[in-house]
Amino acid sequence: MNSSKKNSVLKSLAKLLRENSANIISENKKDLELCDRRDLALFDRLKIDESKVKSMIACVENAMNEEDNVGKTLYKFQHENGLQIENRIVPFGKIFIIYESRPDVTIEASVMAFKSGNKIILKGGKEALHSNLFLVKLWHKALISNNISEDFVIYLDVSREKIQEIISENTYKADLIIPRGGDVLIDFVKKNSNIPVLVSGRGNNFLLIDQEADFEMAKSIILNGKSRISVCNALDKIIVDEKLPNLKEKLIELIAFLQENKLKVFGFGSFKNFNLDLEIIEDVSILKEEFLSHKIVILLSDSLENSIEIINENSGGHSAVIVTKNKETALKFQNEVDCGAVYHNASTRFTDGGEFGLSGEIAISTQKLHFRGPLGIHQLTTNKWFISGDGQIR
Template identity: 50%
Template sequence: MNTLLSIEKRNAVLLRMAELLEQERSAIIAINKKDLEAYKGDDISMFDRLKVHDAKVDEMIKSVTHLASQDDPVGVVRFSFKHHNGMQVYNKTASFGTVLIIYESRPDVTVEAAGIAFKSGNKILLKGGKESLNSNLKIVALWHQALKENGTSTDWVEYLEFNRTETQAFLEKPTQNVDLIVPRGGERLIAFVKQHATCPVIVSGRGNNFVYVHKAADVNIALDVIINGKSKISACNAVDKVLIDKGMPNKNEFVNTLISKLKASKIEVLGDNTISKENGVEALQSNNIWYEEFLDYKILIGEISSTQAAITKINKYSGGHSSSIITTNEAEAKLFMENVDTAAVYHNASTRFTDGGQLGLGGELAISTDKLHQRGPIGLQHLVTNKWYVHGNGQIR
């Protein structure tokens, strides 16, 4: 296990990384072009996540700079207690040790996730997808340069150039100590990691997010929130399902406006039996589609009888990620928010805000749909475990 680096040292490495990203900006973008040209798949969301342009580099720089400005998440006293025998007891946050991050296609994860894990005092093992290998190796070389220039071992950030078989073997019998695994990617990747891992896994699960338009909704807010929910189809916080209260006044007029706005944005609209009959859109083929995360220019609209029915439906079909209610009725909003079982619940706002940076964490390692050990965006302050510190002067029990 690497000895914990001082907070000054960790921050200095992060700030140097920010400078190197700026300095090597055009080289990173040029190397990423090779990865884009070599990508032969037809997954548009994968391609979108693979691409590095100026704005992505800006985000990478912002993320490490912001991390350097944040308080040390390690050694924070969570609880203290003075025993009657005179012992002083503290419970403090502690780093995990070694964190393995397995991810697909996103070179920005090589900066942001590694930065969060490093700032939390952890050694990082990065296992990126083959589609982003050139981009990732370039970024890891910058991490190594930042570490070396600060007189620190490059062991703190290690890239695992493994194929699927080697990755499976490593998960089942790690050749070095691993304390926590964070998979970031699609359902297949997450299932693969959960099946083979022999240490704790934080699951960054699927989206399949719902917006419920209550009968007392402000229709302009509803339209804005739904359209915004489809503004980035590759995001896990995108909206896939819309439930419309059948008691909504001028319901058909609202649905027609919504459908025409979605179609203007080139989004394919499906409807349940009622919506498809009344509004002339394609009907769903099977109820199983309610479980599906689309990651595509596609949305499903259904009618629902009440807030309680909406809660039941969301709890059955959603990925446990994000859901939103659009209403001017505070009591209905409260009922919905307290009873919908998703990591983030919204009232009159877009699910696209489920993101560490947007929710005040400065960045995120992943968005957990598990309930242990942290739910929703996992920021710097969540990537720690804890430890008991007990000070005595000879006490025995």
């Protein structure tokens, strides 16, 4: 399928989304009525409003404007015997994504896969069923109106047991599977799948306040990191360098600032030595936990090396921040912290395909193969060798 045909389908989809905005919101309300509103993170991920529909449309339109790299030559070599050898970009083929809560993924993930030449198999959570089925219905209308088969976008409304069977037997002959959600979902897919797995979704992001930090900047970045609690780029842990000037006064100020902004603040480990009016957690397992809540934990470190070690041992490999005026310290941190996105003086909330100049994202990879961080159109391809000869033998 050439780029013009792909864009024609996407143009139809954007039009259908715009025309059906009220219907999308109406179907989503059916899901929201069944949602436990006490789970603030789930409710936030599940809700579709006019702004969310506009974001879906923007994702589709941005993908239309994205260069289509499928077929592009990455490398050329002419063998001494006359063979013409090229390495070109090709689609994976079929991408299977299993995701939780967020119905906008039904549009965004499919758009990324479609523009990069892939078919996609979708399995959303039952909590978003009404929203997802309606959005897939619009996808199918866009495909059919352009004489393209519906099987470019397949939605599976089946039980957990059936999904286990499908991914273990690879019934749909998928080339890649992406579990986008929490640890339970990711572990389920990794244990049951015979399809190559690309892990996505887990956050548990750390921020280090270095001894040479601009403290007011750090406070601002931390607060922004908790501006949405339901997303994988939210901030969960703050490490404070023990050599920060006026340490105790700064800790008191930081705790008060966070509490004033409705965050549940906890100290960890050696924090208890400061005798602050704060609940102290000593169980080290808390450092590996992704909160998806208003909870945030502060801990102390005696060196940059120790801070890096703490992050590499406990974070989800997603995003990490250092706040410092020292560029050499920042560079050491960015080089040695083992995360997909490493920040100097900026919020983890920027780890997002759109914010990184991609047209959107299918997921944020927290592993090193085959790409890392936000996965957009150009990351959903692989390569193939094309060799032309006239009878050469070796």
